[in-house]
Amino acid sequence: MKIRVVSVPVGDQEKALQFYTKKLGFVKKLDIPLGEGSRWLTVVDEEEQDGPEVLLEPAPNHFEPAKTFQKALFDAGIPWTQFNVDNVDTEYDRLIQLGVEFSVKPTVMGTAKVAVFNDTCGNNIQIVEML
Template sequence: MKVTLISIPVLDQEKALKFYTEKLGFIKKKDMPLDGGNRWITLVSKEAQDGPEILLEPAPLHFEPSKVFQDALMEAGIPYTQFDVESVDAEYERLTKLGVTFSVQPTVMGTFKFAVFNDTVGNNMQIVEMQ
């Protein structure tokens, strides 16, 4: 058994696609139309193009419990998920220059360093560097 797809709820698929590709550097893998004007949009990491795909899921717009959960995480400042990076400081600097808003600056906690940013489509996301 292995992970092949990770779903991230987004409030606006087009805005999410632009943010995740242009700011975070992911590559669009699939983009297929679905009912109701939605799309099946998946992304992959440049470093692992055959690895797990991220699905930009329009769930908050069509499934109220998802919206409640997403809103609660955002209000509490809890990241929806995390992305591993080689250097949190380098990614923080690069993303800040691209206009990404961080709620937590690079912080060391035990054996890792992390920072938390807003993905502009309803989620806090965490970047992590193991030390």
């Protein structure tokens, strides 16, 4: 088994694409129309374009329980997913300069340093540096 695609629920795929590419630095890999305004829209790490893809999934638009679950996680401050980074402080500073809002500033937790930001699409996303 291999992990090829993980999904992040988004209400507006175009808004998500702009955030995930322009602010986070991912690159668009696939953009396939699925009908009814939905797309199979994935982004990847620019340095690992054959690596795992993040699907910007329009699930909250089509399945009310998905929207309820996403909102409950967000309101509780629980990250939907996490992305590893080489240096949390450096990435935090870069993203702050781009206007990204953090709910958790860089914090050491055991053998990791973490920070949590709002992806503007209804999700808390955690960045992690292993110490």
